[in-house]
Amino acid sequence: xxxxxxxxxxxxxxxxxxxxxxxxxxxxxxxxxxxxxxxxxxxxxxxxxxxxxxxxxxxxxxxxxxxxxxxxxxxxxxxxxxxxxxxxxxxxxxxxxxxxxxxxxxxxxxxxxxxxxxxxxxxxxxxxxxxxxxxxxxxxxxxxxxxxxxxxxxxxxxxxxxxxxxxxxxxxxxxxxxxxxxxxxxxxxxxxxxxxxxxxxxxxxxxxxxxxxxxxxxxxxxxxxxxxxxxxxxxxxxxxxxxxxxxxxxxxxxxxxxxxxxxxxxxxxxxxxxxxxxxxxxxxxxxxxxxxxxxxxxxxxxxxxxxxxxxxxxxxxxxxxxxxxxxxxxxxxxxxxxxxxxxxxxxxxxxxxxxxxxxxxxxxxxxxxxxxxxxxxxxxxxxxxxxxxxxxxxxxxxxxxxxxxxxxxxxxxxxxxxxxxxxxxxxxxxxxxxxxxxxxxxxxxxxxxxxxx
Amino acid sequence: xxxxxxxxxxxxxxxxxxxxxxxxxxxxxxxxxxxxxxxxxxxxxxxxxxxxxxxxxxxxxxxxxxxxxxxxxxxxxxxxxxxxxxxxxxxxxxxxxxxxxxxxxxxxxxxxxxxxxxxxxxxxxxxxxxxxxxxxxxxxxxxxxxxxxxxxxxxxxxxxxxxxxxxxxxxxxxxxxxxxxxxxxxxxxxxxxxxxxxxxxxxxxxxxxxxxxxxxxxxxxxxxxxxxxxxxxxxxxxxxxxxxxxxxxxxxxxxxxxxxxxxxxxxxxxxxxxxxxxxxxxxxxxxxxxxxx
Numbered sequence: 001x002x003x004x005x006x007x008x009x010x011x012x013x014x015x016x017x018x019x020x021x022x023x024x025x026x027x028x029x030x031x032x033x034x035x036x037x038x039x040x041x042x043x044x045x046x047x048x049x050x051x052x053x054x055x056x057x058x059x060x061x062x063x064x065x066x067x068x069x070x071x072x073x074x075x076x077x078x079x080x081x082x083x084x085x086x087x088x089x090x091x092x093x094x095x096x097x098x099x100x101x102x103x104x105x106x107x108x109x110x111x112x113x114x115x116x117x118x119x120x121x122x123x124x125x126x127x128x129x130x131x132x133x134x135x136x137x138x139x140x141x142x143x144x145x146x147x148x149x150x151x152x153x154x155x156x157x158x159x160x161x162x163x164x165x166x167x168x169x170x171x172x173x174x175x176x177x178x179x180x181x182x183x184x185x186x187x188x189x190x191x192x193x194x195x196x197x198x199x200x201x202x203x204x205x206x207x208x209x210x211x212x213x214x215x216x217x218x219x220x221x222x223x224x225x226x227x228x229x230x231x232x233x234x235x236x237x238x239x240x241x242x243x244x245x246x247x248x249x250x251x252x253x254x255x256x257x258x259x260x261x262x263x264x265x266x267x268x269x270x271x272x273x274x275x276x277x278x279x280x281x282x283x284x285x286x287x288x289x290x291x292x293x294x295x296x297x298x299x300x301x302x303x304x305x306x307x308x309x310x311x312x313x314x315x316x317x318x319x320x321x322x323x324x325x326x327x328x329x330x331x332x333x334x335x336x337x338x339x340x341x342x343x344x345x346x347x348x349x350x351x352x353x354x355x356x357x358x359x360x361x362x363x364x365x366x367x368x369x370x371x372x373x374x375x376x377x378x379x380x381x382x383x384x385x386x387x388x389x390x391x392x393x394x395x396x397x398x399x400x401x402x403x404x405x406x407x408x409x410x411x412x413x414x415x416x417x418x419x420x421x422x423x424x425x426x427x428x429x430x431x432x433x434x435x436x437x438x439x440x441x442x443x444x445x446x447x448x449x450x451x452x453x
Numbered sequence: 454x455x456x457x458x459x460x461x462x463x464x465x466x467x468x469x470x471x472x473x474x475x476x477x478x479x480x481x482x483x484x485x486x487x488x489x490x491x492x493x494x495x496x497x498x499x500x501x502x503x504x505x506x507x508x509x510x511x512x513x514x515x516x517x518x519x520x521x522x523x524x525x526x527x528x529x530x531x532x533x534x535x536x537x538x539x540x541x542x543x544x545x546x547x548x549x550x551x552x553x554x555x556x557x558x559x560x561x562x563x564x565x566x567x568x569x570x571x572x573x574x575x576x577x578x579x580x581x582x583x584x585x586x587x588x589x590x591x592x593x594x595x596x597x598x599x600x601x602x603x604x605x606x607x608x609x610x611x612x613x614x615x616x617x618x619x620x621x622x623x624x625x626x627x628x629x630x631x632x633x634x635x636x637x638x639x640x641x642x643x644x645x646x647x648x649x650x651x652x653x654x655x656x657x658x659x660x661x662x663x664x665x666x667x668x669x670x671x672x673x674x675x676x677x678x679x680x681x682x683x684x685x686x687x688x689x690x691x692x693x694x695x696x697x698x699x700x701x702x703x704x705x706x707x708x709x710x711x712x713x714x715x716x717x718x719x720x721x722x723x724x725x726x727x728x729x730x731x732x733x734x735x736x737x738x739x740x741x742x743x744x745x746x
Binding site: 100104107108110111132216217219221276277279280281282285289294408410411414418419421422424425427428444451 | 495496497578579581582583584585586590593601602603604605606691692693694695706709710711712
């Protein structure tokens with residue numbers, strides 16, 4: 001282990017006055033340590049526990065996000081460099097397109113022998129990185145006072161998602177869920193009021209029909225389907241079903257409740273005409289249409305707000321996902337981990353402390369990037385500034401479940417979306433598409449299981 | 454003797470960088486792909502030899518037949534349309550037109566070649582949107598039911614072909630135009646004196662003398678279309694289902710989404726062999742229809 005068992009002792013001794021002869025300094029340190037142990041209290045594992053400020057090293061962070069995320073990371077690195085001016089941090093920043101693509105980039109880079117020191121990954125890639133030993137357990141750091149300070153401020157549900165066999169591998173810094181966004185101006189024009197927080201699929205359908213109006217190019221749609229795996233998941237969860245069984249090892253696509261959910265989404269486009277063809281509309285374009293009032297409601301996490309802020313659009317609010325068999329939505333978190341290949345684990349932890357600090361999360365909250373992992377930041381005025389029901393975001397953790405992300409997440413998503421594409425193109429019946437998808441997914445999960453063993 | 458030897462060295466130095474690039478970026482990966490095709494390789498663990506299993510899997514994979522069929526259709530339609538339309542446009546802009554008009558037309562036709570496919574695809578995606586797109590907006594005036602240009606199995610591949618042709622026809626136009634301008638004017642004068650009508654001169658003189666350029670265009674377009682990836686990825690992501698997925702996209706899916714690099718390599722080997730065979734067949738067949746003056 002490159003991390004010394006008592007790093008504070010190593011680091012503080014060099015700070016002692018030079019008039020002490022070497023032996024005396026050692027003796028003094030030893031006596032101090034004995035005294036501290038005798039008092040039943042090991043030294044606090046905070047700044048004095050960290051590598052010395054003059055440490056010279058390089059750290060590479062494998063990172064994702066957009067321009068706002070980059071801004072937050074740059075500020076965190078600048079703060080880190082104030083403490084460690086001789087540490088060069090390279091932020092390998094990847095503008096994110098999709099989780100599978102991001103995970104692929106990470107896996108390919110590690111395979112090429114250029115493993116980064118720190119990895120920023122989301123729930124979608126967490127199990128893969130843990131199972132492939134791309135990150136190490138963080139217990140030795142999180143058990144310190146500084147670590148405890150971070151973790152006690154984070155909801156246990158978020159920590160659970162990054163914990164395997166009782167060991168935490170990633171420090172959550174932000175997360176997202178799925179809520180229903182509604183255009184308050186359109187609601188007002190249509191003379192409809194905000195639905196109740198415990199509304200149902202039937203209520204949703206009635207409301208979407210009332211909000212749909214016009215024909216052809218001037219048509220206004222009641223709802224814009226968030227057509228991507230994470231965005232569709234609340235439809236499954238709110239009907240008490242999911243793509244995989246709870247063990248994440250078997251397909252669950254033969255579940256009649258799953259078929260019911262798929263039929264519901266299909267009908268939104270092809271029977272009721274309440275949503276534009278989602279397969280042809282980029283998820284981000286849906287938010288543009290929502291902001292222009294062409295779509296009255298859509299689904300999203302906290303991330304659309306940065307687009308709304310940038311375009312000075314504020315006529316919106318959020319409401320929980322409607323329920324069918326269950327009041328449930330999805331969440332996915334992002335966290336920072338340390339690569340086993342790094343030679344600078346302790347230094348890496350110091351950087352993680354900055355990246356997941358209150359300052360970073362406050363900045364993210366102000367920009368509308370995501371929901372902060374820290375409860376104190378989620379309760380801050382920056383985060384609650386907009387929309388009116390912003391507290392519902394953090395509260396959703398009480399009924400949200402993590403997005404299903406086995407180690408072969410990319411393949412699971414690919415199989416589901418390919419078959420769903422045929423349903424949404426109205427070319428294959430939902431029953432037939434799900435039957436074919438179930439067979440393919442079952443084979444993929446069996447192969448995954450065989451490879452894991 | 455000494456002079457010949459030093460000339461050889463200079464020659465090798467000139468071709469050296471190109472040869473090195475070929476060895477590192479083409480031959481090396483090709484050999485690696487062949488070697489990997491006999492293994493199970495998930496990128497993160499070491500490759501495990503599995504003999505001919507990947508090749509046996511090729512025969513039992515129903516999706517492979519679909520993506521090969523899509524690729525063949527895409528390549529055939531794109532080659533025919535890009536080369537023939539390039540010829541028509543080249544002849545059109547080679548006419549006696551006022552200078553500014555001529556150059557404006559040439560620039561307009563060539564411009565899409567300069568635009569990145571992803572940018573172009575984003576615009577086309579917007580134009581082709583079923584419910585909110587410009588194309589269906591105008592068709593609506595003629596009471597045409599909205600068409601799922603990119604989301605219907607019947608239209609998705611045709612839409613990608615249309616975008617590919619729009620994007621690349623400027624290049625074939627340019628090469629054909631260069632070929633046209635190399636044909637001596639005297640030959641056309643002689644044909645006119647002999648009483649040949651413009652249409653006869655086109656088919657009996659222009660086309661035969663352009664056949665080397667046409668062969669070049671056919672070969673280049675065929676190789677490019679058999680390896681097409683970005684336009685399909687950006688426009689339809691291979692969907693709906695596998696309706697517009699190409700072989701190269703399928704290789705990408707297998708290699709970098711499913712992490713079956715061994716199986717992906719086996720597919721890549723079959724595609725390389727196929728492209729090689731088709732190119733040889735073309736060159737062999739060209740002896741019958743290409744005329745070198």
